[in-house]
Amino acid sequence: MIRFEKVTKMLGGKRVLDALDMEIRKGETFVIVGxxxxxxxxxxxxxxxxxxxxxxxxxxxGEVVSELSGGELERIRDRFGYLFQSGxxxxxxxxxxxxxxxxxxxxxxxxxxxxQLSHEKLALVGLADVFEKRPDDLSGGxxxxxxxxxxxxxxxxxxxxxxxxxxxxxxxSRAIDRLIDDMRRxxxxxxxxxxxxxxxxxxxxxxxxxxxxGRLVEVAEPDAFVKSKVKVVQDFLEAQYITKHGSWERMVxx
Amino acid sequence: MLGEAFLxxxxxxxxxxxxxxxxxxxLTGIKSLGxxxxxxxxxxxxxxxxxxxxxRRFGQEVNxxxxxxxxxxxxxxxFMTALIIAASVGSxxxxxxxxxxxxxxxxxxEIMSINPVRFLVMPRLVALSVMVPILTVYTNILGVVGGxxxxxxxxxxxxxxxxxxxxxxAENKDLYVGLFKAFLFGIIITLVACHQGFSTTEGAxxxxxxxxxxxxxxxxxxxxxxxIVTRLFYK
Numbered sequence: 184m185i186r187f188e189k190v191t192k193m194l195g196g197k198r199v200l201d202a203l204d205m206e207i208r209k210g211e212t213f214v215i216v217g218x219x220x221x222x223x224x225x226x227x228x229x230x231x232x233x234x235x236x237x238x239x240x241x242x243x244x245g246e247v248v249s250e251l252s253g254g255e256l257e258r259i260r261d262r263f264g265y266l267f268q269s270g271x272x273x274x275x276x277x278x279x280x281x282x283x284x285x286x287x288x289x290x291x292x293x294x295x296x297x298x299q300l301s302h303e304k305l306a307l308v309g310l311a312d313v314f315e316k317r318p319d320d321l322s323g324g325x326x327x328x329x330x331x332x333x334x335x336x337x338x339x340x341x342x343x344x345x346x347x348x349x350x351x352x353x354x355x356s357r358a359i360d361r362l363i364d365d366m367r368r369x370x371x372x373x374x375x376x377x378x379x380x381x382x383x384x385x386x387x388x389x390x391x392x393x394x395x396x397g398r399l400v401e402v403a404e405p406d407a408f409v410k411s412k413v414k415v416v417q418d419f420l421e422a423q424y425i426t427k428h429g430s431w432e433r434m435v436x437x
Numbered sequence: 438m439l440g441e442a443f444l445x446x447x448x449x450x451x452x453x454x455x456x457x458x459x460x461x462x463x464l465t466g467i468k469s470l471g472x473x474x475x476x477x478x479x480x481x482x483x484x485x486x487x488x489x490x491x492x493r494r495f496g497q498e499v500n501x502x503x504x505x506x507x508x509x510x511x512x513x514x515x516f517m518t519a520l521i522i523a524a525s526v527g528s529x530x531x532x533x534x535x536x537x538x539x540x541x542x543x544x545x546x547e548i549m550s551i552n553p554v555r556f557l558v559m560p561r562l563v564a565l566s567v568m569v570p571i572l573t574v575y576t577n578i579l580g581v582v583g584g585x586x587x588x589x590x591x592x593x594x595x596x597x598x599x600x601x602x603x604x605x606x607a608e609n610k611d612l613y614v615g616l617f618k619a620f621l622f623g624i625i626i627t628l629v630a631c632h633q634g635f636s637t638t639e640g641a642x643x644x645x646x647x648x649x650x651x652x653x654x655x656x657x658x659x660x661x662x663x664x665i666v667t668r669l670f671y672k
Binding site for chain 1: 540542547
């Protein structure tokens, strides 16, 4: 469904992605883990052409994203929902107006229909009573959930999550994990999650890829991932107190 | 950016865009009125005092009405208005869009296929290109009134003589050229501010830099464009 073919990207004189090859399958939750600065967010931004590769191609369902022109790019982007690390809600709009914004700007739906749908999506992410509030009035976790409501209101096929649990307490993090998992189970969306939180990755991922020095050094299902023999993967696991003996299963509720 | 913005002009008829444009008109116009009032009044008073004192040496102080009115309409009205709007509204636009850029709100709009030029630039462009000329007319009127007060209280020029002189020698062309300049200045301020805002990097430091650059670049561009327009119309 989404394929990276030898994608290389230089930023600030540093090779962030180095001939990256990666494939994400329809309907799965693919989690990209790695240390800070490993290129996880850069990888995500290539999928919707917020960044373009210096060489190589990003292909979404047979279409080369970096070669698309205005209208074609818009059509591809309409298939994506994107949850930014900060939520990226517009500060001067109410939460409800933020959630309904894509529909208000791109469809002929009436205000009443849009408000109704916005209420539904906010309720789906557990924020039924914040419609009139401003983003500044919400906590970090609530802002991310509101942003998720905005990301799903257009019923995208693919949702990209950029560090969805960073800066959140463990309880809120697990609530976000459950929401991501629900998106796959109930709405059937393909999800790509970028995180350095391995507990989260193991809980929600159908496959996990470890990005290191601009390349995927391991791609495996969660139980195989924790048993990986790749040294940087083992170091990364141990740094988060996860061992190949399966202690993560006790630590994370699937 | 300007060409792209004009392509989106029909979108201005949409309800949300109309609301946003009205809000920007309010921000630009009403919120700037206080400072513009003070600056315009004192600009006219200083002009009247300086020219009046010189003209009095030749017994011509009665002509300050013409001097103040012509200078306000041709140059000082649009120029002072544009400087105030660049420093207050232009810097605010750059700071807002800069903050939106570094907090990924602009990227979020792009992914939602909402064109930031249509969504953010157009309402501001329309508001400033309409409101700067309107505020210029207001500045001109207050400047002329300020000059009349100084002429009457300090130079002994009667109000009748002042306004008779002011209306006799000032031409429609002076007003139209001044308003044309104001229109161009409104566009310049918006484009500079939006460009700086969208180009912001490096967080809060970058927002500060974008704001400062907006004011400096707008001031310099206004000066140069002001001279070019004057040169074109007054040979």
